[in-house]
Amino acid sequence: MTADGLKRALRDVRFLGGLWLNTLPATLFGILVVLAPLALDSAGWSTLGIAAxxxxxxxxxxxxNPFLGRAxxxxxxxxxxxxxxxxxIAVAIVLAASSEPLLIAILIGAAGISFGSLYTPGMALTSHRAEAAGLAQGLGFGIMNTAWAVGALIGPSLGGALAESQGDPAPYLLGACLCALTLVATYRVAAKGGSPHAA
Incomplete structure (x- = not known):
């Protein structure tokens, strides 16, 4: 039953989409936690100030998160x-264009809202589609954690490498492009079936 459920889940584009909505914000946060502290540090901010x-x-x-869950x-x-x-998309683009440390600090807060807001519906979607596929919730949760871990691993390394080779704006712009492609994908998936308000 678990093996069959896993096969059905991995063929379900919405289940895979839910996993991606855990990988994507982890990647975005990974980029942010590498580049933003360096930008603030170079502007003279203390370690304590950056941590705050x-x-x-x-x-x-x-x-x-509770309000987002209810929504x-x-x-x-x-x-x-x-x-x-x-x-x-908006936060990542503005981060790419920003050099003013106070604005970067404000954008870190904005990123906490926008990037972080992907987790709750992404987890809900993964859980719902796992149940629909007959996949054990424990296994579904483990796969979801793995998806998050992939993003948390890729984000800092990719962000650092891109920033070093192409400049600091490049990782943020890549993140904005990934979000834009994901946004387009939500419309394509919805057009193939289902309510425009549900996934």
Missing amino acids: VFFAAGLIEVAI TDRLGRLLPIRFALAGS
Whole structure:
């Protein structure tokens, strides 16, 4: 049953999409935590000041998650996903163009909202599609954690390598492109069947 459920889940584009919505924000955060502290450090910010910015961003993300969960329950998963992707595109583009440290600090908080807002509907989508495929929830959760770990591994290494070879804006622009492609994909998947407000 578990093997059959796994096969069905891995053929389900929405299940795979849910996994991607865990990988993508982990990648974006991985890029952010490499580049933003370096930018703030080069502007003379202390280690404590930089840590405080990221701590505040984390608190903001934690605070909005319950509201996002309720919005997902009420509106379906697609609309919150699309809003989060659109916000992530905007934040990543502005980060690519920013050199003012105070603006970068504000954008770290904005990233906590926009990037972080992908997790809740992404997890809900993965869990729902795992159940629909007959995949054990424990296994589905393990696969979802692996998807997150892939992004957390790729983001810092890719971000650092791209920044070194192409300049600091390049990783942020790549992140914006990934979000834009994902946003387009949400419309293509919805057009193939299902409600425009649910995934």
